[in-house]
Amino acid sequence: MKYKGRFGNYGGFYVPEVLIPALEELEDAFYHFYENPQFVKELDELYKYYAGRPTPLYHAKRFSEIVGFKVYLKREDLLHGGAHKVNNTLGQGLLAKYMGKKKLIAETGAGQHGLATAMIGALFGMETKIFMGVTDIDRQSVNVHKMRLCGAEVVAVEGGTGTLKDAINDALRYWTAHVTDTFYLFGSAAGPHPYPAIVKHFQSCIGKEARQQCIDQIGGLPDMVVACVGGGSNAIGIFSGFYDDKNVRLIGVEAGGMSLEEGKNAATLAIGKVGILHGAKAYLLQDKEGQVYDTESVSAGLDYAAVGPEHCLLKDTKRAEYFAAHDEDVLNAFETLTKSEGIIPALESSHALAFLMTHKNDFSPDTIAVVNLSGRGDKDVSIVEKHRPLKQ
Amino acid sequence: MKTYKQLFSQLNRAALIPFFVIGDPDFDTSLEIVKTAIDSGADILELGIPFSDPIADGPAIQKADIRSMKSGMNMAKALEFIQKIKEYKDIPIGLLMYYNLVFQYGIKKFFGDFHKAGVNSVLVADLSIDDADEITEPALSSGLDTVFMVTPNTKSDRMKLIASKTTGFIYTVSVLGVTGSRNELSNQIDGLIAKLKKITDVPICVGFGISSPEHAVSVAKAGANGVIIGSKIVSFVENNLENKSKMKEDISAFLKQVKSAISDNKS
Numbered sequence: 221m222k223y224k225g226r227f228g229n230y231g232g233f234y235v236p237e238v239l240i241p242a243l244e245e246l247e248d249a250f251y252h253f254y255e256n257p258q259f260v261k262e263l264d265e266l267y268k269y270y271a272g273r274p275t276p277l278y279h280a281k282r283f284s285e286i287v288g289f290k291v292y293l294k295r296e297d298l299l300h301g302g303a304h305k306v307n308n309t310l311g312q313g314l315l316a317k318y319m320g321k322k323k324l325i326a327e328t329g330a331g332q333h334g335l336a337t338a339m340i341g342a343l344f345g346m347e348t349k350i351f352m353g354v355t356d357i358d359r360q361s362v363n364v365h366k367m368r369l370c371g372a373e374v375v376a377v378e379g380g381t382g383t384l385k386d387a388i389n390d391a392l393r394y395w396t397a398h399v400t401d402t403f404y405l406f407g408s409a410a411g412p413h414p415y416p417a418i419v420k421h422f423q424s425c426i427g428k429e430a431r432q433q434c435i436d437q438i439g440g441l442p443d444m445v446v447a448c449v450g451g452g453s454n455a456i457g458i459f460s461g462f463y464d465d466k467n468v469r470l471i472g473v474e475a476g477g478m479s480l481e482e483g484k485n486a487a488t489l490a491i492g493k494v495g496i497l498h499g500a501k502a503y504l505l506q507d508k509e510g511q512v513y514d515t516e517s518v519s520a521g522l523d524y525a526a527v528g529p530e531h532c533l534l535k536d537t538k539r540a541e542y543f544a545a546h547d548e549d550v551l552n553a554f555e556t557l558t559k560s561e562g563i564i565p566a567l568e569s570s571h572a573l574a575f576l577m578t579h580k581n582d583f584s585p586d587t588i589a590v591v592n593l594s595g596r597g598d599k600d601v602s603i604v605e606k607h608r609p610l611k612q
Numbered sequence: 613m614k615t616y617k618q619l620f621s622q623l624n625r626a627a628l629i630p631f632f633v634i635g636d637p638d639f640d641t642s643l644e645i646v647k648t649a650i651d652s653g654a655d656i657l658e659l660g661i662p663f664s665d666p667i668a669d670g671p672a673i674q675k676a677d678i679r680s681m682k683s684g685m686n687m688a689k690a691l692e693f694i695q696k697i698k699e700y701k702d703i704p705i706g707l708l709m710y711y712n713l714v715f716q717y718g719i720k721k722f723f724g725d726f727h728k729a730g731v732n733s734v735l736v737a738d739l740s741i742d743d744a745d746e747i748t749e750p751a752l753s754s755g756l757d758t759v760f761m762v763t764p765n766t767k768s769d770r771m772k773l774i775a776s777k778t779t780g781f782i783y784t785v786s787v788l789g790v791t792g793s794r795n796e797l798s799n800q801i802d803g804l805i806a807k808l809k810k811i812t813d814v815p816i817c818v819g820f821g822i823s824s825p826e827h828a829v830s831v832a833k834a835g836a837n838g839v840i841i842g843s844k845i846v847s848f849v850e851n852n853l854e855n856k857s858k859m860k861e862d863i864s865a866f867l868k869q870v871k872s873a874i875s876d877n878k879s
Contacts (some may be wrong), residue, residue, distance in 0.1 A: 508716065586860070
């Protein structure tokens with residue numbers, strides 16, 4: 221490998237020998253093509269005409285009234301596929317095409333990355349397999365159906381708790397056996413190098429756009445940028461646009477689940493300790509001997525025991541702050557945004573909104589917050605209905 | 613304590629190296645099984661400490677890990693297990709495990725404690741030669757040998773680097789893929805062994821997918837110094853969970869068959 225892929229002491233590529241040549245090939249290809257004018261032009265056009273970039277920055281006035289300060293939403297939920305995931309799948313998909321790969325695999329939790337990969341598989345005519353835990357298949361059946369409609373095969377993963385971690389385990393195992401002709405389209409800014417760098421690069425359009433839109437529409441920078449964090453791709457995408465703006469607080473919100481007890485949440489940065497999983501050194505939810513905990517969250521997309529390595533460094537250096545939102549507060553936020561703005565947020569993104577609602581007394585009325593509304597919540601209505609049945 | 617060097621220099625045939633997950637299906641049964649394997653002709657033991665997320669393992673060993681963890685396996689018990697084996701017989705033992713367990717235990721302390729218990733080497737499945745420095749010095753200074761993997765897609769320059777950092781044996785993976793029994797032996801194996809033999813004098817042991825005496829013989833004929841059999845043996849545990857004496861009989865019979873087959877093929 222050309223680079224170590226480290227963020228401070230985090231990251232790296234802790235994988236079996238058999239995967240090293242594939243990661244080397246990927247690293248080579250990425251650094252060869254990512255600034256190539258033809259590649260950039262093709263990707264920009266796909267962003268614009270296929271995915272629907274740029275996405276608006278929307279002043280949510282009614283929601284702002286409820287929390288008592290100004291809230292702007294970066295509307296990644298309006299993208300094709302319903303989430304920010306398409307930024308990355310278009311980028312990596314195009315890279316796969318430039319590399320001459322014909323087969324894609326991906327893991328998915330909520331199904332948003334799986335769907336965004338299935339879409340790109342259809343678009344580029346590539347054979348696509350999506351690994352998804354059985355629990356997630358059950359709770360995100362609409363996305364499963366959409367992936368299949370796009371022509372992807374959805375592989376049900378039974379191991380563990382049938383969630384994102386187990387899906388990644390099986391995707392890695394499959395890749396090990398098919399490494400010569402298959403492109404692993406990783407969905408989060410996590411996993412072994414070079415994935416954290418690649419995913420950040422393709423998601424950084426969110427932050428670049430949002431920063432410029434703040435200047436154009438608000439006349440300056442916000443006081444804080446808030447995003448949910450599972451593996452952390454949407455958060456790293458928007459945060460990266462504001463790294464150098466030291467007065468802008470960067471706030472990541474993890475899944476606090478039912479409680480901060482062991483195995484009842486996915487609040488890795490809040491209560492995890494450093495370990496190694498899925499090819500990277502990062503904070504990890506684990507017992508004292510290093511066995512990885514099961515996680516629990518109302519949102520399948522944040523239900524992950526590790527976190528991207530760059531977030532670990534941002535936490536340690538205090539450039540970003542991380543909080544956990546509990547399921548009940550997340551459901552409140554989901555309902556509040558929907559009722560006040562007519563925008564149905566994904567349960568993942570609702571974590572960022574929940575932070576604003578539960579911390580509203582900490583902020584003065586002239587505070588300006590930008591929330592990355594990373595996805596829309598159509599996929600979540602049946603989960604919400606289970607927790608909060610509508611009264612007729 | 614018997615070293616790899618002593619063992620390989622004494623053998624004029626390929627070493628028989630069965631793999632077990634420590635504590636599968638439970639501590640006592642596992643101990644009996646491993647003793648049976650020793651009595652049936654094992655030359656080296658390859659032992660796994662179970663991990664929650666074994667990404668290099670196929671279904672057979674994944675299930676073994678789960679059985680072992682459910683029965684309460686932990687680091688202290690793994691140490692005790694190894695001590696008990698060494699009390700039974702001074703046989704070289706290699707551990708095969710995942711990095712996070714070593715990392716949480718404390719790298720230096722891990723190698724020190726497990727060497728003291730009787731372990732000869734620790735192969736960390738998810739640590740490539742690129743980051744070998746994190747473990748090489750503490751392993752060697754604790755008195756352990758180093759073992760690293762070579763796979764069919766490892767380039768020649770890398771093979772040389774791996775060989776230069778290996779003091780025990782090169783764990784040569786016969787196929788692209790995770791652990792698991794396979795009907796056909798990989799056709800890449802002869803070429804891979806020949807290539808390695810040209811590069812290094814370090815012993816070469818071959819694993820992944822070796823499932824029959826015939827497989828073992830052809831690997832031995834290709835020049836391997838050892839034959840590692842994992843999933844096939846672990847499947848005897850899985851298939852006889854209700855009948856522990858048959859579990860031991862099946863493992864013993866299989867190992868004796870393999871041993872006799874590779875003994876007929878003396879180099």
